[in-house]
Amino acid sequence: MTQVAAGGLAVAGLLTLAGCGAGLPGSGFFGDGSRADRVVKGTLPGWDGPDPDPLNGRPVVGWVSETEFGVITMGSSSCPAVAGELEVLDADEVQIEFGPSPRNPCTADMAPTSHVFQLPSAVDGRPVTVTVQFADYETDYVLELE
Structure with a gap:
């Protein structure tokens, strides 16, 4: 191998490594930058909310405590959706946009991932409407916390 070819391979390797790391630094599940307070693979222990349905893929919401x-x-269990900032829309309404995972490759499975949020003190009305959006889809899911 010539020095030029070896140098080209080294530069290509560095660029590939740099591209793979883009978006990964930061806090959150798998270092993905999630803005949730806590992320748990699967359904939360003691979950009292509705059961998620892997066939329809719709998100579900439920209370974790009086304030969460x-x-x-x-x-994908290896590349779950990444929660953005929780946005307060009204005294009884919040919105969260989820983006795609920066990880790749991903497993081709359907598994639940639990994202836990602290309810902001400005949200004191009940029931609480939680609008869930996904950056890659046009559908908004308007869900109620009773």
Whole structure:
């Protein structure tokens, strides 16, 4: 191998490594930058909310404690959706946009992932409407926390 070819391979390798690491640094599940307070593979222990359905892939919400709620999303167990900032829309309404995982490759399975959020003090109305959006889809899921 010539020095030029070897140098080209080294540069290509460095660029490939740099591309693979893009978006990975940061906190969150798998270092993905999730803005949830806590992320748990699967359904939370003691979950009292509705059961997620892997066939329809719709998110579900439920109370975790008096001040925390969870959003369970369905998707690849190795590349779960990544929660963005929780946005307060009103005294009884919040919105969360989920983006795709920066990890790749991903397993081709449908598994639940629980995202736990602290309910902001500005949200004191009941029931609480939680709008869940996914960056890659046009459908908004409007869910209720009773």
